Amino acid sequence: MTEELLQKGHLAKEASRKLACIDTQTKNNALLKIAEALILHTEKILSANALDLQAAEEKGTRPAMLDRLKLTPERILAMADGVKKVVALPDPIGEITKAWDRPNGLKLSSVRVPIGVIAIIYEARPNVTVDAAALCLKSGNVTLLRGGSEAIHSNIALMEIMQEAAYAAGIPEGSLNLIADTARETAVELMKLNGIVDLLIPRGGAKLIQSVVQNATVPIIETAAGNCHVYVDSPCDTDMAVSIVTNAKVQRPSVCNAAETLLIHKEIAPVFLPEITKVLREKKVELRGCPLCRSIIPNIFPATEDDWETEYNDYILAVKIVENVSDAIAHINRYNTGHSEAIITTDDTHAEQFLNEVDAAAVYVNASTRFTDGFEFGFGAEIGISTQKIHARGPMGLEQLTSVKYLVRGTGQVRG
Amino acid sequence: MTEELLQKGHLAKEASRKLACIDTQTKNNALLKIAEALILHTEKILSANALDLQAAEEKGTRPAMLDRLKLTPERILAMADGVKKVVALPDPIGEITKAWDRPNGLKLSSVRVPIGVIAIIYEARPNVTVDAAALCLKSGNVTLLRGGSEAIHSNIALMEIMQEAAYAAGIPEGSLNLIADTARETAVELMKLNGIVDLLIPRGGAKLIQSVVQNATVPIIETAAGNCHVYVDSPCDTDMAVSIVTNAKVQRPSVCNAAETLLIHKEIAPVFLPEITKVLREKKVELRGCPLCRSIIPNIFPATEDDWETEYNDYILAVKIVENVSDAIAHINRYNTGHSEAIITTDDTHAEQFLNEVDAAAVYVNASTRFTDGFEFGFGAEIGISTQKIHARGPMGLEQLTSVKYLVRGTGQVRG
Numbered sequence: 001m002t003e004e005l006l007q008k009g010h011l012a013k014e015a016s017r018k019l020a021c022i023d024t025q026t027k028n029n030a031l032l033k034i035a036e037a038l039i040l041h042t043e044k045i046l047s048a049n050a051l052d053l054q055a056a057e058e059k060g061t062r063p064a065m066l067d068r069l070k071l072t073p074e075r076i077l078a079m080a081d082g083v084k085k086v087v088a089l090p091d092p093i094g095e096i097t098k099a100w101d102r103p104n105g106l107k108l109s110s111v112r113v114p115i116g117v118i119a120i121i122y123e124a125r126p127n128v129t130v131d132a133a134a135l136c137l138k139s140g141n142v143t144l145l146r147g148g149s150e151a152i153h154s155n156i157a158l159m160e161i162m163q164e165a166a167y168a169a170g171i172p173e174g175s176l177n178l179i180a181d182t183a184r185e186t187a188v189e190l191m192k193l194n195g196i197v198d199l200l201i202p203r204g205g206a207k208l209i210q211s212v213v214q215n216a217t218v219p220i221i222e223t224a225a226g227n228c229h230v231y232v233d234s235p236c237d238t239d240m241a242v243s244i245v246t247n248a249k250v251q252r253p254s255v256c257n258a259a260e261t262l263l264i265h266k267e268i269a270p271v272f273l274p275e276i277t278k279v280l281r282e283k284k285v286e287l288r289g290c291p292l293c294r295s296i297i298p299n300i301f302p303a304t305e306d307d308w309e310t311e312y313n314d315y316i317l318a319v320k321i322v323e324n325v326s327d328a329i330a331h332i333n334r335y336n337t338g339h340s341e342a343i344i345t346t347d348d349t350h351a352e353q354f355l356n357e358v359d360a361a362a363v364y365v366n367a368s369t370r371f372t373d374g375f376e377f378g379f380g381a382e383i384g385i386s387t388q389k390i391h392a393r394g395p396m397g398l399e400q401l402t403s404v405k406y407l408v409r410g411t412g413q414v415r416g
Numbered sequence: 417m418t419e420e421l422l423q424k425g426h427l428a429k430e431a432s433r434k435l436a437c438i439d440t441q442t443k444n445n446a447l448l449k450i451a452e453a454l455i456l457h458t459e460k461i462l463s464a465n466a467l468d469l470q471a472a473e474e475k476g477t478r479p480a481m482l483d484r485l486k487l488t489p490e491r492i493l494a495m496a497d498g499v500k501k502v503v504a505l506p507d508p509i510g511e512i513t514k515a516w517d518r519p520n521g522l523k524l525s526s527v528r529v530p531i532g533v534i535a536i537i538y539e540a541r542p543n544v545t546v547d548a549a550a551l552c553l554k555s556g557n558v559t560l561l562r563g564g565s566e567a568i569h570s571n572i573a574l575m576e577i578m579q580e581a582a583y584a585a586g587i588p589e590g591s592l593n594l595i596a597d598t599a600r601e602t603a604v605e606l607m608k609l610n611g612i613v614d615l616l617i618p619r620g621g622a623k624l625i626q627s628v629v630q631n632a633t634v635p636i637i638e639t640a641a642g643n644c645h646v647y648v649d650s651p652c653d654t655d656m657a658v659s660i661v662t663n664a665k666v667q668r669p670s671v672c673n674a675a676e677t678l679l680i681h682k683e684i685a686p687v688f689l690p691e692i693t694k695v696l697r698e699k700k701v702e703l704r705g706c707p708l709c710r711s712i713i714p715n716i717f718p719a720t721e722d723d724w725e726t727e728y729n730d731y732i733l734a735v736k737i738v739e740n741v742s743d744a745i746a747h748i749n750r751y752n753t754g755h756s757e758a759i760i761t762t763d764d765t766h767a768e769q770f771l772n773e774v775d776a777a778a779v780y781v782n783a784s785t786r787f788t789d790g791f792e793f794g795f796g797a798e799i800g801i802s803t804q805k806i807h808a809r810g811p812m813g814l815e816q817l818t819s820v821k822y823l824v825r826g827t828g829q830v831r832g
Contacts, residue, residue, distance in 0.1 A: 017749055021772055102794055106783055115805045116775070194629065198805045213610065213633050219806045220635075240828040247830035333433055355823050356437055359532070367522055367826025376831070377822070378518055389531045389614045389819035390635045391807040403805035406793070407771050410783025412656040414663035415792070 002186050008144065008177045009117075009196040015174030016116045016142040016198075022171065024091040027138055030169035031087045035080040037165035038130065038158070042076050048157035049126070056150055069124050069151055079130045086134045089380045092399045093140045107409040112402045114140030116198035119190055120383075121146045121212065123204035126154040132203075133162055133176055135383050139401040142175050144197065146190055149182035156180060191216040198403075201384055206311070221391060223384035226256030226339035227311045228369045231328040231354070233345035234265035238272050240366060241344040242279055247368040248342065250283045254313045256385060257340045257372040261308060261318040263328045269321045270296055285315045292321040308335045325350045329357045336360055338387045340369035361387060361394035418602050424560065424593045425533075425612040431590030432532045432558040432614075438587065440507040443554055446585035447503045451496040453581035454546065454574070458492050464573035465542070472566055485540050485567055495546045502550045505796045508815045509556045523825040528818045530556030532614035535606055536799075537562045537628065539620040542570040548619075549578055549592055551799050555817040558591050560613065562606055565598035572596060607632040614819075617800055622727070637807060639800035642672030642755035643727045644785045647744040647770070649761035650681035654688050656782060657760040661692055663784040664758065666699045670729045672801060673756045673788040677724060677734040679744045685737045686712060701731045708737040724751045741766045745773045752776055754803045756785035777803060777810035 038045070049071040056066055092112050099109040118141045122128045129147055136143040147155040159178040167173050179186060191200060191212060200220045202212040212220055230248050232241045248259035264272055273296050277287060287293075288307045289300040300319065307318040308331070322328045325343070332341050342364035343354040351365040362372040372394060374382025379397030386392045392400035454461070465487040472482055508528050515525040534557045538544045545563055552559040563571040575594040583589050595602060607616060607628060616636045618628040628636055646664050648657045664675035680688055689712050693703060703709075704723045705716040716735065723734040724747070738744045741759070748757050758780035759770040767781040778788040788810060790798025795813030802808045808816035 017773065017775060020775070100794065102792070106787065108793065217629050219638075219804055221806070222635075237828070243828060243830055251831055351825075357433065359433060359436070360821070362822040362824060364824045365826060367824055367829040368831055370831035371522065371824060371829070372822075376518070377524065378516065388635055390637070393819050394822050403809050405776070406778040406788075406810050408778060408780045408783055408787060409767075410781060412653070412659060413783040413787070414659055415667055415784055415786035 001189055002181055004181050005179060005186060005189055005193070008179065009193055011174035012117045012142045012144050012177050013196050015172045016114070018172035019142055019175045020093075020114045020116075020140050022140065024093075026170045027091065027140070028087045030166040030171045031083050031134060031137060033165040033169045034134070034162050035083040037161045038076055038080045038083070041157075041161045042073055044161070045071060045076055045154065045157050046073070048153040051153040052151050061150070065124060065150075069126070069154075071126060071154060075127070079127050082127075082131060083134045086138050086381060089138065089398055091138065092402050097404060104413050105411060106413055109407050110404045111407060112399075113405045115401060115403045117142045117144055117196055118401065119144040119146065119193070119197045119200040119218070121187055121190065121200065121202045121204070121208065123148045123208060124150045126151045126158060128203060129155045129158045129178070130162070132383060133159075135381055135398060135401060137166065137171065137175065139398045141401055142177070144177045144179065144190070146179040146187055147182075152180065152182055188215050191218060194218055203384055221384070221386050221396070222388045223386055225311060225337040225387055226258070226385075227261070227309065227335060227337045228257060228259050228340045228342075229261045229263055229332050229336060230259045230342045230344065230369065231263040231322070231325070231332070232265065232268060232272055233325055233328075233343055233347065233350050234268040235346050236268065236344045237346060238268070238275065241272060242276055244342065244344055244366070244368050245276055246279055246283065248370055249280065249285055249317050250315065251368075251370055253315055255370075256311075257369050258313065259317065259342075259369055260311055261320065261335070263320050263322050263331060265325075265328075266292070266321050266323060269293070273297060273319070273321075280317065283315070285317050287317055287319050289319040290321055293319050311337070325353055329354060333357075333359050338389075339385065340364065340372040342367065342369050361385070417605055418597055420597050421595060421602060421605055421609070424595065425609055427590035428533045428558045428560050428593050429612050431588045432530070434588035435558055435591045436509075436530045436532075436556050438556065440509075442586045443507065443556070444503045446582045446587045447499050447550055447553060449581040449585045450550065450578050451499040453577045454492055454496045454499070457573075457577045458489055460577070461487060461492055461570065461573050462489070464569040467569040468567050477566070481540060481566075485542070485570075487542060487570060491543070495543050498543075498547060499550045502554050502797060505554065505814055507554065508818050513820060520829050521827060522829055525823050526820045527823060528815075529821045531817060531819045533558045533560055533612055534817065535560040535562065535609070535613045535616040535634070537603055537606065537616065537618050537620070537624065539564045539624060540566045542567045542574060544619060545571045545574045545594065546578070548799060549575075551797055551814060551817060553582065553587065553591065555814045557817055558593070560593045560595065560606070562595040562603055563598075568596065568598055604631050607634060610634050619800055637800070637802050637812070638804045639802055641727060641753045641803055642674070642801075643677070643725065643751060643753045644673060644675050644756045644758075645677045645679055645748050645752060646675045646758045646760065646785065647679040647738070647741070647748070648681065648684060648688055649741055649744075649759055649763065649766050650684040651762050652684065652760045653762060654684070654691065657688060658692055658695055660758065660760055660782070660784050662695055662699065664786055665696065665701055665733050666731065667784075667786055669731055671786075672727075673785050674729065675733065675758075675785055676727055677736065677751070679736050679738050679747060681741075681744075682708070682737050682739060685709075689713060689735070689737075696733065699731070701733055703733055703735050705735040706737055709735050727753070741769055745770060749773075749775050754805075755801065756780065756788040758783065758785050777801070
């Protein structure tokens, strides 16, 4: 175990007892001070970021990745604004979620408490450092952040600025932590820090998520793999179907709630497939279809088993013609990752069957899968989208960063 | 991967899609049929149990363990009664936990759904086979049970009887499963059955729990380790304190919510320690105390660091004299396992500080820790007591065996 991890871990655990008891006003004030400090120290952040960018350029990093890494005064302003928005959200801590009495006179209640120490392992984007710290602080959780090596100078600068501002504003020391050691082995040690880490959330690509699933012995929440489907039923409003399929595929193909497979009812396919093919090809989307699709439009690439399983995150869409809504549901439940699934239909019975039987975090009728998002759901924030079924499913806001504690008030009761 | 595990796993996953849509009446009727069948097939169960008992006796198993393994007509009746009680509990599935509209016209709701496939790894007691199956069935979850080798004949008989009764009553085949292969390697494979097992709950001793924590790659809920404390404050009602400490220690020392360490305020110790020592020694409890304790009662055994950490599950109690409530809280937060903690006090400020600052699933004022239990809390059932902070904390009833799904109804909305 590295010295840094062990030391920060123990201080984090200690701090978590104190932070759990800090009032909303102190937390909000600290968040405002953090927002101010980020803007005030723009120069420091940009200098650190320049070191990261230089190293990345020397390594021949792709322009898209460089752009994710790059900070500008505008982006720093946007991070600070993000922190201010967290101030405006209601504090979930201390909420009494239930209160009841027992026949023996015991008075029970369950109250929302922080989870404790939340570790987050993430990749290149330095804005996650600020986002995650703000959401955890507001929900009374201590953060133990481990960002990628590409952004290490930026992350250290951001963390120093946040720590200074927060601790001066009454937040217990040790509440905000960044693991500066970016070795892979250290990340694996963090995944096994039982007794200190109460929850680990990975934020990044499939490889990172898989490494966490395989290695972690602390509780985790799996996030973000999204093999999402849109099913165009018969009968449906085909104009609406074109609009939704196009939006779900091309509005932002790189994200987890973008559509990867289009399913089409066989009766509507002869009309709908040519129409959607024309629109998507204009948007530079490559289609890969089942044999039935290719009997309608021969120059569609053939789809293989792999295509049904793949989250392209790109301008590619797999297309399959299905018998009916039950067939569509069976395909989805076989291949999906439990993220977001949509049906386009004008038949209420089909809509209800789809809502009931599809196994996913979010199931849509006549709307784009792109809405699965903490902000679009109205949660005001998001630390990730859970694709597992325990603790939190779908977009995770502040409430999903809490646990409960049972308080029991008696007058001398003993068990008989 | 063993053939049996893979085959049952896949059928379980398929069945979980169907069982999720089965109505309450069908599930309740199946549970009643299971209860009837258990009684009807008492002879079959007892014959199978006799094989387990014989094997255990030949291996020289301790009488206490033999007793846990043994079934009698009365115990079978009690199991059947337990199943009938689950019928009377409200079905959590389908409950709309929240519904709201967004400014763009999307109508959102979150609805309770089953978790899916729940694996349970447990030790000798065959009644867990029936308990767990009944609770999972009522909450729409498919069970994948893996009991200990000691009870394998009993478990197979119980499972066959339950399957026959349930499937004849309309429960989808594959909803109730027992892994007959009791090899340790098979249990480890079950812990890594990602994509099939949605949640794994270990029920058993510390060794089993640790094996699951270390090996599992599927989501788990840690249960049942309980290093529980009672803190006797100054001022307090010392008669009440004697009654509660005695109850928490000796009413059933082998269980996870029994007290393991007694903390006493230094001002009350000279009076209280001799009093409680007398009572506990009459009950055959061995005390192990800090140096201050031994300065009051010299013939108390000295406590070591180990004693503060140990869950004895036996007639032993560690005793420590503390400065004040803050000192007691610090000791508890350092050594406890997050289960159940109690303060005995007549000072409301101390009580509130204890409730707020102690980090545990259940925190008590003037009552015994022994009440941390699904039945005592009024949940009507219990599948275990969670000592982790995500998904469920404390006693887990039917509600804790559910997940949520977001349903989103639109009229053609796309994201801008």
